[in-house]
Amino acid sequence: MSRDSRLSQASRDPKWIQWILIGITVGFVTLFLILPLGVIFWEAFRKGLKTFAIALSDRNARSAIGLTLLATAICVPLNMVFGLAAAWATTKYSFPGKSLLISIIDLPFAISPVIAGLMLILLYGIHGWFGAALQSMGLQVIFAVPGVVLATIFVTVPFVARELIPVMQEQGSEQEWAAISLGASAWQTFTKVTLPNIFLPLLYGVLLCTARAMGEFGAVSVVSSNIRGLTNTIPLQIDALYNDYNAPAAFALASILATLSIITLLAKSWLESKIEHRSKESEEIQ
Amino acid sequence: MSAMRATQIRRLPGFGLTLGFTLFYVTLMIVIPIAALLLKASSISMEELVETFKTPRVQASLRLTFGASLLAATINTFFGFIAAWSLVRYRFVGRRLIDSLIDLPFAMPTAVSGIALMAIYAPTGIVGKHFLAWGIKTAISPLGVLIALIFIGFPFAVRTMQPAIEELELEAEQASASLGASRFQTFLRVTLPSLIPAALTGFTLALARALGEYGSVIFIAGNLPMRTEIASLLIVSRLDENDIVGACAIAVVMLASTFVLLLTIQGIQWWIERKTGRN
Numbered sequence: 001m002s003r004d005s006r007l008s009q010a011s012r013d014p015k016w017i018q019w020i021l022i023g024i025t026v027g028f029v030t031l032f033l034i035l036p037l038g039v040i041f042w043e044a045f046r047k048g049l050k051t052f053a054i055a056l057s058d059r060n061a062r063s064a065i066g067l068t069l070l071a072t073a074i075c076v077p078l079n080m081v082f083g084l085a086a087a088w089a090t091t092k093y094s095f096p097g098k099s100l101l102i103s104i105i106d107l108p109f110a111i112s113p114v115i116a117g118l119m120l121i122l123l124y125g126i127h128g129w130f131g132a133a134l135q136s137m138g139l140q141v142i143f144a145v146p147g148v149v150l151a152t153i154f155v156t157v158p159f160v161a162r163e164l165i166p167v168m169q170e171q172g173s174e175q176e177w178a179a180i181s182l183g184a185s186a187w188q189t190f191t192k193v194t195l196p197n198i199f200l201p202l203l204y205g206v207l208l209c210t211a212r213a214m215g216e217f218g219a220v221s222v223v224s225s226n227i228r229g230l231t232n233t234i235p236l237q238i239d240a241l242y243n244d245y246n247a248p249a250a251f252a253l254a255s256i257l258a259t260l261s262i263i264t265l266l267a268k269s270w271l272e273s274k275i276e277h278r279s280k281e282s283e284e285i286q
Numbered sequence: 287m288s289a290m291r292a293t294q295i296r297r298l299p300g301f302g303l304t305l306g307f308t309l310f311y312v313t314l315m316i317v318i319p320i321a322a323l324l325l326k327a328s329s330i331s332m333e334e335l336v337e338t339f340k341t342p343r344v345q346a347s348l349r350l351t352f353g354a355s356l357l358a359a360t361i362n363t364f365f366g367f368i369a370a371w372s373l374v375r376y377r378f379v380g381r382r383l384i385d386s387l388i389d390l391p392f393a394m395p396t397a398v399s400g401i402a403l404m405a406i407y408a409p410t411g412i413v414g415k416h417f418l419a420w421g422i423k424t425a426i427s428p429l430g431v432l433i434a435l436i437f438i439g440f441p442f443a444v445r446t447m448q449p450a451i452e453e454l455e456l457e458a459e460q461a462s463a464s465l466g467a468s469r470f471q472t473f474l475r476v477t478l479p480s481l482i483p484a485a486l487t488g489f490t491l492a493l494a495r496a497l498g499e500y501g502s503v504i505f506i507a508g509n510l511p512m513r514t515e516i517a518s519l520l521i522v523s524r525l526d527e528n529d530i531v532g533a534c535a536i537a538v539v540m541l542a543s544t545f546v547l548l549l550t551i552q553g554i555q556w557w558i559e560r561k562t563g564r565n
Contacts, residue, residue: 010463010472011375011456018376025372025384028365032437033390035413036402043405082311089304093297101308107316110544112498113396114518115537118525119319122326122534129322150315157315176298186299208393215395218500218518222525235397235501242401242505251405254398261393269386 040258043251055252060228064237064253067148071233072213075152079209083160084202088194091168092176102165108157116154117222120147143225148233151219156209163205167198204271211264215257327538330531338535343511344520348539350428351517355496358435359443363489366443367481373444374451388444391437396501403434404505426508431516434503439492446491450484479562483555490551497544 013021045052055061086105090098108116124141125131134141141147175197179189195202217235224231228240234253241250338344372378373385391399407414407424414424424430454477462472500518507514517540524533 010460010469013375013469018372021368021372022376022378024365025369026380028369028440029384029387031413032433032440033387035406036399036437037387037390037394039405039412040398040402078311082308085304085311086308088300089308093301093305095305101312104312104316107320110494110548111320112500112518112537112540112544114500114521115323115498115541116319118521118533118537119323121525121530122322123319125530127530153315154319157311173298180298189298190300211393211395215398217395217397222522235395238397238401247401247405250401254395254401257395257398258402261390261395261398264393265386265389268389269382 037258037262040251040254043247044255047248051248052252052255055249056256058249060232061237061249061253063229064232064234065256067145067231068214068233068235070145071149071152072210074149075156075213076206076209078153079156080160080202080206082157083162083164083205086161087164087168087198088190090165092173105161106158108155113151113155113216113218114222117151117219120150120154120219120223124150142223144231147223148220148231151223152213152216155216155219156212159209159212160202160205163201163208164198167201168194171197200271200274204268207264207267211260214260323534323537323541326530326534330535330538334531335535338532339539343515344536346512347515347517347520350431350514351497351540352543354428354431354435354516355493358432358439358496359489359493361432361436362439362443362492363485366440366488366492367447367485369440370444370447370451374448388441390441391439391502392441396438396499397505399437399502400434400505403430403437403502407433407506425506426510426514428514430506430508431503431514434506435496435499438499438502439496442491442495443485443488446488447481447484450481454480483558486551486555486558490548494544494548497540497547 086101090102121128121142123129123131124134124147126135126142128142131142139146141150175193176189179193180186184192214233215235216233217239220233221236221239224233224236226232226236226240228237232240234257238250238253238257241247241253339348369384369388373381373388394402404425405411407417407430409415409418409423409425411425417424422429424433458476458480459472462476463469467475498518499516500522503516504519507516507519509515509519517536521533521536521540524530524536
């Protein structure tokens with residue numbers, strides 16, 4: 001609000017330029033973001049609520065929702081614990097190879113999901129490094145549920161760590177040292193001092209991780225056999241329905257995931273305004 | 287102060303536990319899978335590699351993937367700058383809404399984006415039918431691939447330039463104006479140069495994402511061999527044919543070129559920063 005008035009004459013663009021640039025922005029965002037979002041709900045409910053309900057109560061759709069929830073329920077807690085451990089290790093201590101470790105944590109973001117799936121096939125496929133050994137133990141990974149879970153984990157490893165590392169870097173360790181010197185145990189220090197300080201970014205990281213875990217397509221489609229009712233997650237089921245020319249059912253499932261991404265966006269702007277509010281408050285105190 | 291000294295002598299508890307778990311997890315989940323691909327790729331003979339890349343279908347697919355990704359990243363950098371500038375500098379109705387919508391391609395599952403884009407840009411879609419009236423096919427064509435890659439890369443461009451615009455020193459613009467420069471001259475000579483590093487970062491991130499994109503492209507692309515098949519799709523079809531060597535060859539080339547691109551642009555950025563004396 002106040003920024004516009006703070007801009008001096010020198011930094012203020014002529015009104016007509018403002019209008020053109022705002023117009024381009026609104027047009028671009030409408031064409032590429034608002035329309036795609038709107039069309040999902042339009043297509044999902046166009047044939048009425050009944051078609052929507054039937055599409056969701058379909059046996060294969062329910063099984064896809066179940067598998068997605070299962071994979072997410074395994075993946076998110078693991079990556080959350082990893083994110084906390086990785087952020088603690090890389091921000092509270094210095095050790096050789098630290099920045100290399102942080103770069104490696106970020107690697108899944110730079111690797112195409114399809115290539116990630118390929119890597120898992122090379123490891124756990126029948127001719128893979130561990131494939132034969134696991135097979136003889138009666139455990140099939142590729143083209144089965146464990147492969148779907150592993151692929152989901154791979155693409156979401158960095159999410160929580162990425163949100164926590166910069167925040168914990170900035171906070172330093174003084175508060176933890178104070179707690180320890182007052183006689184708190186390591187666990188008490190972590191739960192009573194560190195955790196409250198990083199609660200919001202942790203929540204946001206978990207949310208991003210959940211949204212991506214439920215929505216991952218490329219990596220999962222490579223390692224899943226795409227058998228309906230068995231190894232199909234929601235995105236794979238959407239793909240299958242769409243290829244069957246059953247667009248209303250595909251969009252009905254898609255609208256669930258789209259709702260989840262809207263919640264993610266809302267949570268993000270809420271968290272940002274909260275963090276902004278906090279930093280303003282601390283500025284005022286100083 | 288004593289705490290500061292203590293950090294140099296002692297460590298907070300948990301070093302072994304957290305670092306141990308981190309290394310274990312990273313090795314199991316990230317390092318071993320990447321090593322598997324690199325080892326497999328290093329066992330591919332030169333003839334097999336040539337065999338894979340000699341086929342016109344692979345060449346057409348690589349041309350499309352790199353061409354469309356470069357073009358999409360360029361378009362995104364241009365429009366991303368306009369959007370970031372408008373969001374930071376101007377106040378208008380719906381600004382906050384648009385600001386939060388920018389991240390939609392991050393948050394939306396790629397398969398969902400894919401069918402949504404197809405629904406809009408298909409010959410019967412609300413946008414596609416108008417373009418078709420002019421004889422332009424916005425889906426099942428290379429243009430469709432481009433549209434999907436623009437969609438997926440846009441937030442990278444906006445979100446890297448936004449903080450850079452926020453941190454611009456307004457004093458420099460004032461000084462330039464007081465020395466008699468017009469608003470346009472100031473923008474061109476003072477403002478724009480200091481945004482180049484951020485623009486390059488946004489360009490690179492959008493490009494890297496586009497090169498590996500799969501879900502949002504395959505629906506709108508139509509996957510016509512020689513015309514609209516992207517590299518990721520070719521990897522998938524090689525796997526479906528049980529041609530692991532072919533899949534690995536394409537994957538390694540894609541992965542290597544992504545990293546070379548990332549490093550090159552990082553190098554350019556480092557050079558610019560050194561030249562302008564900032565860090």
